Structure formats: structure tokens, C-alpha cells
Amino acid sequence: MAEESNKLQELSIDCVIFGFEDHQLKILLYQRAIEPEMDQWALPGGFIKIDEDLDRSASRILKEVTGVNNIYMQQINAFGAVNRYPQKRVITIGFYALINPGNYNIVPGVGAKAAQWFDIAQIPVLSFDHNEIYLYALNILRKKVRYEPIGFELLPEKFTLTLIQRLYEAVLGIEFDVRNFRKKLLKMNLLIKLPEKQEGVAHRAANLYKFDKKIYNELKGKGFMFDL
Amino acid sequence: MAEESNKLQELSIDCVIFGFEDHQLKILLYQRAIEPEMDQWALPGGFIKIDEDLDRSASRILKEVTGVNNIYMQQINAFGAVNRYPQKRVITIGFYALINPGNYNIVPGVGAKAAQWFDIAQIPVLSFDHNEIYLYALNILRKKVRYEPIGFELLPEKFTLTLIQRLYEAVLGIEFDVRNFRKKLLKMNLLIKLPEKQEGVAHRAANLYKFDKKIYNELKGKGFMFDL
DNA sequence: TCAAAAGTGTTTGCAATACACCCATGC
DNA sequence: GCATGGGTGTATTGCAAACACTTTTGA
Incomplete structure (x- = not known):
């Protein structure tokens, strides 16, 4: 100064x-x-x-x-x-x-x-x-x-894989291939599969997931490339 | 307000x-x-x-x-x-x-x-x-x-591949493998090989390069992952 | 001829991409 | 039974990683 x-x-x-x-x-x-x-x-x-x-x-x-x-x-x-x-x-x-x-x-x-x-x-x-x-x-x-991962703050505590895919699509304004998106996401070990399913939907009920907070925070620090 | x-x-x-x-x-x-x-x-x-x-x-x-x-x-x-x-x-x-x-x-x-x-x-x-x-x-x-690429602002107009490697090493505080570093860098088409060599060095003279300003600016916008 | 740095290629494994069909549920 | 979204696997390709020796130059 x-x-x-x-x-x-x-x-x-x-x-x-x-x-x-x-x-x-x-x-x-x-x-x-x-x-x-x-x-x-x-x-x-x-x-x-x-x-x-x-x-x-x-x-x-x-x-x-x-x-x-x-x-x-x-x-x-x-x-x-x-x-x-x-x-x-x-x-x-x-x-x-x-x-x-x-x-x-x-x-x-x-x-x-x-x-x-x-x-x-x-x-x-x-x-x-x-x-x-x-x-x-x-x-x-x-x-x-x-x-870095986002979603923890934006999504409900328990969510389906489709919902997190919709989130990424909404943020980036592009669409992803379902299979590749899931493979990539699951490979990070970021998500924990819950023994629960959606309820009250007029189609096959999707499995629910939650974030692994520990890995989530690690990835926040380290970073990764989400390329889809 | x-x-x-x-x-x-x-x-x-x-x-x-x-x-x-x-x-x-x-x-x-x-x-x-x-x-x-x-x-x-x-x-x-x-x-x-x-x-x-x-x-x-x-x-x-x-x-x-x-x-x-x-x-x-x-x-x-x-x-x-x-x-x-x-x-x-x-x-x-x-x-x-x-x-x-x-x-x-x-x-x-x-x-x-x-x-x-x-x-x-x-x-x-x-x-x-x-x-x-x-x-x-x-x-x-x-x-x-x-x-995104850096270096344009930090380096002299003409520089050797070793110098840009030293720059990345100084910024990140880690060392890179010479061959992989060059492969990765050159694959981006970011550098133009000049028909000139270093002068006045007590060892084999290195080739000089400059940045391709157009590609440099493109990469600034698009981003990439430098993983080495 | 020695010291010092430049320059170069191959193999291996993993990850990115593209792509299509069957499954479970509620109405 | 049909409509709706859920869920899954494989083949191909390209990139990342690990790794060591020869070349050029000036002193």
C-alpha cells in the first residue's frame, strides 16, 4: 500500500x-x-x-x-x-x-x-x-x-444415477451416454450403492446412491478430468 | 443491494x-x-x-x-x-x-x-x-x-524444450520424464520448431522453439489436462 | 577425450468411445 | 400388456507410463 x-x-x-x-x-x-x-x-x-x-x-x-x-x-x-x-x-x-x-x-x-x-x-x-x-x-x-466433484450440495442425500446424470447435463448443457457416464462415475468410488430403491414410480425402480464423503473431499483437493 | x-x-x-x-x-x-x-x-x-x-x-x-x-x-x-x-x-x-x-x-x-x-x-x-x-x-x-497452457508470458520468445520443462517443474515442484514430457507437449501442436539452435553452450546445442499463438489461444479457451 | 546436456522408441496397461437390447414396475 | 425409464457388456482405439542409450558440442 x-x-x-x-x-x-x-x-x-x-x-x-x-x-x-x-x-x-x-x-x-x-x-x-x-x-x-x-x-x-x-x-x-x-x-x-x-x-x-x-x-x-x-x-x-x-x-x-x-x-x-x-x-x-x-x-x-x-x-x-x-x-x-x-x-x-x-x-x-x-x-x-x-x-x-x-x-x-x-x-x-x-x-x-x-x-x-x-x-x-x-x-x-x-x-x-x-x-x-x-x-x-x-x-x-x-x-x-x-x-472436481459437484453434486453433494445440489442433490438430495439419496439419489439415483439418472438424477446425477441429469445434473451434469443441466450444468453443461450437453447429453451423455448412459453406460459410459455410469462406468466413469462408479469407477471413481465416489458413490455408495444403498440397499434401497425408488418408491412410487411408474416404471422399474432405480437404485439409490449416496456420496462417500471422504472420497468426495479427497477428489475436491486432487481434481480429476470429467471428459464425457 | x-x-x-x-x-x-x-x-x-x-x-x-x-x-x-x-x-x-x-x-x-x-x-x-x-x-x-x-x-x-x-x-x-x-x-x-x-x-x-x-x-x-x-x-x-x-x-x-x-x-x-x-x-x-x-x-x-x-x-x-x-x-x-x-x-x-x-x-x-x-x-x-x-x-x-x-x-x-x-x-x-x-x-x-x-x-x-x-x-x-x-x-x-x-x-x-x-x-x-x-x-x-x-x-x-x-x-x-x-x-491450460502457460509459458508464453514467462519464457523468452525462443526457448528450448528443456527450458519449458524446467518451467513446469519449477511451478509444480515435481520432475518429469524427458521423453514423455516432450511427446505430450509436441502432440498439442502448440510449439513451432525453429530452424535455429542454441549458441555458445558447452554441450550439444538444443533446438529452439516458439509458441504457435493461434493454438495457444485456442487451448486457453478449451482447456486440457496436463497429467505428467 | 571428457563432460554435459540433447535427443529419441517401444512396450504395456488402462481408459475413452461407440453402440443395442432386456428388465422391472405401475397402470 | 404396454409404456416408461432402469440397467447392463464388448470391441476398438488411443493415450499414459515406464524405461536407457546414443549424439553433439565445447573445453
């Missing part, structure tokens, strides 16, 4: 929360109840408090705006174009997270008229530079998915 | 500049000429101006502190622990870059008593949380190197 700043600026956080539901990848948006950009859909966000670490700030903001609590978010990038926010200079730090929508109750909170999940195929025009932030996050997710 | 902030905070930028020289990976540090932490070695950094985009700010700061001009830096992460900086709350955005030290003239500038390259095996204790920022950057570099 070689020089003193001549003016102060403000710092905010915006959250891109991904969820997987109905075989579709979604993000969580809220509708602004205050100016600027009243009524627009936007990423859940807010200002950082002066006595608050970044991660805690992100969690608080997400909770306040959408009611979603207690999730692990990861920083992705700072966005600081001079005019990205009207009237004053606001630099924002983007965070993202993966969650299973079924586990959370969405309740619009501070400054929000509404909050809901949007299919990534139908994201509206968002406030400020939020479309850019969202696209950046999606890009990160698409890269990440090829180098 | 659902809520107004109650207090303003300051924002800085810190740069982790990697270079490759004498078969070693290095980073560029400067010695602080002002308080706080006078005389300590630190990452080149400074405060963001209110009318300045982040990238431009990073370039300006690097230039002012070390004399290094006109390089492309990439954002890596924001660091915002409440007490990371003494006296006041300062959140900093880390940037990193890869350059060939031979192409730049280091001249300690604003607030710097000295500026020089340090082998990554001998990084001193740095100011504030700069060791953490540096390690974060090193980690990113080590991941990146496995998924």
Missing part, C-alpha cells in the same frame, strides 16, 4: 445461488423493493459492514434478503467498473454457492418484494451488472464441474 | 507478479519506505482511486511501485479479514500476472526503498496478510498450469 486513497468507496456483495430442481439448473433471485432499480429482479446482495469478514457478510446478506441460511459460499470475483452502480462508486464482490432448493425455505426479506428460483434458460434482465456476474459464476461452475 | 452501508471502508489492490529466471520461479516484491510496516517486504500494492476501473488501477499501482509497465493482470480474490490491516478496515483485491523478468526493468518507485525478484523457495515474512495472498496466487497458478 504505497499511497493513500483520495476518496472512499463502498463495497457490496452479490450472491449467485445455484440450485437443481425438476432436472433444471436454477438460480435464486429477488425482486427489489427499494430504489435504485425498484421492482427489477436482481442477485441477492447488500453492503459489507465495517466490522464483518467477507464470508460472514455474504451469509448475512443472503439470509436477510431471501431467508436462506447457513450455506457455504465461495468468492468468485470483484466487479468494479466505475459506472456499474448509479450515483456512487460501488465495487461488488461476487459469491456463489450450490444448494438443494428442497432443503431451504425461501422468504423474501429486507428490501425484497419477492424471491424465487429461475431456470437458467430463462433469466430475465437483472439490475446493474448482475447478468454479467451471473454469467461469470455459471462459467466458473462449468469449469469446476470438469475438475 | 438491499440496505445502505453504515460506514465506508477502503479498498486496495495487491499484485503477485510471477517470473521465471535461472530455472526458478520468482515473485516481485518491494520494500516499504513508509508506515505502516516500514522496511518490510511486501507485494506491490496501493489504493484504488474512485474513478478507476479495477484492472487499470492494478496496472497503475504496479507501475508506480516497481516500474513494471504494461502487463496483463488477472484478478484472483478479495481478502477482507476485519483486522488484516492496522488501524482501519481495508479490503484488498489480489491480482496476479506472469512475466518474463528479462523484459522488464525494475525501478523502485512511490513508497518503495527497493524492488526485486525473490525465488519462491525463499519468500520472507511479508507485510499484513501478503504471505496468504501470495500462497493463494501460487495455488491458482499450480491449478491453472494443468488445465
